[in-house]
Amino acid sequence: MKIVLQNLTKAFPSRNKKSNEEVIAVNNFNFEIPDGKLIGLLGPSGCGKSTTLYMISGLQKPTSGRIFFGDDDVTELSTENRGIGLVFQNYALYPHMTVKQNIMFPLQNLKGQDKLTKEQMLERTQEAARLVQIDGLLDRKPSELSGGQQQRVAIARALVKMPRVLLLDEPLSNLDARLRLQTREEIRRIQQETKITTVFVTHDQEEAMSISDMIVVMKTGIVQQIGKPQDVYDDPANLFVAKFLGTPPINVFEGRVKGGMLYVGPDAVMEIKGVSDQAVTVGIRPEGFVPDENGPLKCKPVNVEVMGRDVSVVSTHEASANPFVRSIINADHKVNPALEHVRYAIKPHKIFIFNKETEERIYFEVK
Numbered sequence: 001m002k003i004v005l006q007n008l009t010k011a012f013p014s015r016n017k018k019s020n021e022e023v024i025a026v027n028n029f030n031f032e033i034p035d036g037k038l039i040g041l042l043g044p045s046g047c048g049k050s051t052t053l054y055m056i057s058g059l060q061k062p063t064s065g066r067i068f069f070g071d072d073d074v075t076e077l078s079t080e081n082r083g084i085g086l087v088f089q090n091y092a093l094y095p096h097m098t099v100k101q102n103i104m105f106p107l108q109n110l111k112g113q114d115k116l117t118k119e120q121m122l123e124r125t126q127e128a129a130r131l132v133q134i135d136g137l138l139d140r141k142p143s144e145l146s147g148g149q150q151q152r153v154a155i156a157r158a159l160v161k162m163p164r165v166l167l168l169d170e171p172l173s174n175l176d177a178r179l180r181l182q183t184r185e186e187i188r189r190i191q192q193e194t195k196i197t198t199v200f201v202t203h204d205q206e207e208a209m210s211i212s213d214m215i216v217v218m219k220t221g222i223v224q225q226i227g228k229p230q231d232v233y234d235d236p237a238n239l240f241v242a243k244f245l246g247t248p249p250i251n252v253f254e255g256r257v258k259g260g261m262l263y264v265g266p267d268a269v270m271e272i273k274g275v276s277d278q279a280v281t282v283g284i285r286p287e288g289f290v291p292d293e294n295g296p297l298k299c300k301p302v303n304v305e306v307m308g309r310d311v312s313v314v315s316t317h318e319a320s321a322n323p324f325v326r327s328i329i330n331a332d333h334k335v336n337p338a339l340e341h342v343r344y345a346i347k348p349h350k351i352f353i354f355n356k357e358t359e360e361r362i363y364f365e366v367k
């Protein structure tokens, strides 16, 4: 099921009694979510992810704009009639019911044409439980399950009605690191098996990048960029997106373009074409540094952290916006942290420049 968001906007009255200014939680969101894909809705806390999801689910009414499932305008449709499955951060299972009863619960309320026999309900319940691999736990109570198992029950409960759309709001945030990894792979597998169009909300860029067909990066209610995870990482539209994606994060410097030369502080790092003279903000991905004794970027090493295949070199540079510059380099290169300086060449596709005021990307060609 394709989902179309058309000029979707949600304004809330201010919570601050002294000001009448409203909060625009979601600001003119336009996107056509392709059928059968998993979309990661990504951004820092308060950027409007949950509000977007609640509008798709019908839990909240948009202030303006429309929502379509396929060709159906569902904007005025109630949550029950949208054919969606919802999963939240806190699993919200019924504690006094068994796993089986919890999963089956949504089926017991089906009325009219949709009403199922007891056998049909059991069959669907077992199928959903099998899909999330908890079919061995059907007679337990939620309190007898781990957090990861409880979240699987919640996912099975969302799937049992065979929804047209699956909506997940930070479903992994209550799990510990290992379970989080495992459960996100599970969600990906289930989504690929069922082919249900899925919107997955998270503030964790790695989580969104690793399982999404496409990601939507939001900031203060405004969509910043939409694309395949790798494309957005490789080609960020602005400084916010460049900084939000990637661990360790991108290194940010004060820079300047002068006479076709790109400077990072005093270092003339690259000859470029197509950019007029101006002060710029420069971003260099950690994997963009290549130790080179004739390289133009001169850093002062502080520490070398061995990570096996790679080493992480922590250094300083006078034009860095952060206290430290982090570069990830192949362990074959030996960097001596006791050296006065380490020089780097910069991989051209790993360096971005941004307008100093608007923080929008400035595109350039390497000469």
Ligand code: ADP
Pocket (backbone or CB within 6 Å): 012, 013, 015, 023, 024, 025, 043, 044, 045, 046, 047, 048, 049, 050, 051, 052
């Ligand atoms: P996220 O899920 O990305 O953390 P939300 O969608 O929950 O963000 O919130 C977006 C913005 O809308 C925030 O500024 C939040 O304070 C505000 N907001 C959310 N719900 C309400 C509400 N019911 N009333 C007033 N403001 C709200």
Ligand code: MG
Pocket (backbone or CB within 6 Å): 049, 050, 051
């Ligand atoms: Mg939220």
